[in-house]
Amino acid sequence: MRVPRVYIDQALKSGTELALDKSAAHYLVSVLRLRANDALIVFNGSGGEYSAVLQSATNKQATISIGEHSAGVKPSPVRVILAIGLSRGERMDWVIQKAVELGINEIIPLFTERCEVKLKGERALKKRGHWQQIAISACEQSQRNDVPEIQAAQPLSEFLAASAANSALKLILDPRAEKSLGSTLLSQASPAKTIVLLSGPEGGFSDGEIDLAQQKAVISVGLGPRVLRTETAPLAALSIVQALLGDLA
Numbered sequence: 001m002r003v004p005r006v007y008i009d010q011a012l013k014s015g016t017e018l019a020l021d022k023s024a025a026h027y028l029v030s031v032l033r034l035r036a037n038d039a040l041i042v043f044n045g046s047g048g049e050y051s052a053v054l055q056s057a058t059n060k061q062a063t064i065s066i067g068e069h070s071a072g073v074k075p076s077p078v079r080v081i082l083a084i085g086l087s088r089g090e091r092m093d094w095v096i097q098k099a100v101e102l103g104i105n106e107i108i109p110l111f112t113e114r115c116e117v118k119l120k121g122e123r124a125l126k127k128r129g130h131w132q133q134i135a136i137s138a139c140e141q142s143q144r145n146d147v148p149e150i151q152a153a154q155p156l157s158e159f160l161a162a163s164a165a166n167s168a169l170k171l172i173l174d175p176r177a178e179k180s181l182g183s184t185l186l187s188q189a190s191p192a193k194t195i196v197l198l199s200g201p202e203g204g205f206s207d208g209e210i211d212l213a214q215q216k217a218v219i220s221v222g223l224g225p226r227v228l229r230t231e232t233a234p235l236a237a238l239s240i241v242q243a244l245l246g247d248l249a
Helices: 022-031 091-101 121-142 156-162 181-186 207-215 233-245
Strands: 005-007 017-019 039-043 049-057 062-070 079-085 106-111 169-173 194-199 219-221
Touching: 005 022, 005 121, 022 049, 022 062, 039 062, 079 091, 079 156, 079 233, 091 106, 091 121, 091 233, 106 121, 106 156, 156 207, 169 181, 169 207, 169 233, 181 219, 181 233, 194 233, 207 219
Parallel strands: 005 039, 079 106, 079 194, 169 194, 169 219
Antiparallel strands: 017 062, 039 049, 049 062
């Protein structure tokens, strides 16, 4: 039987016992159905993971004994940030989940000209928390020990202005681009350590948005002859980056 991996938002230390908060206790007992003396693996996003044993458990209280620390799965050698236009329905949920599985380091939702999603105030905070939980769950499943941060949604223009001085290789996905993503990555004088991928919403970026990005030293790149859906394009791009520069074999 596979030992469950669980994210614990608390300090972890080998050789100690830890009383879990109410939400973590509920997850272990009511969702995972763990019982006293069951084994699990815990991590908190600060590096590595720990073996653990559930010592006592109720729906509201649980205590674990923390065992040995191990490095676990190492992060990819290339850092990738995804800045993506907000999309409707469950598309964002799906992209976030799969991007985390593929090794994304940070996700920044964008308001763009063709974005039909309206987020502000309490709804924006709730949605961000929902997306962060999706990222955590994807880390638990994919053996990751580092947890990507989901940033607050922001206008594309603000993102471009803030990142103008960033030394990262910045790429915007554009089906009309003359250069491909793969050839652009391979043509760099030295392999990029940090890459920012900009991916549009349904309908893509407008011509004005692409022009604005290019003015901020963002390179337009394509993904081949086929037009990909808004939830497919960023994942295809991330896979190419990880295959050429990262740890996707």
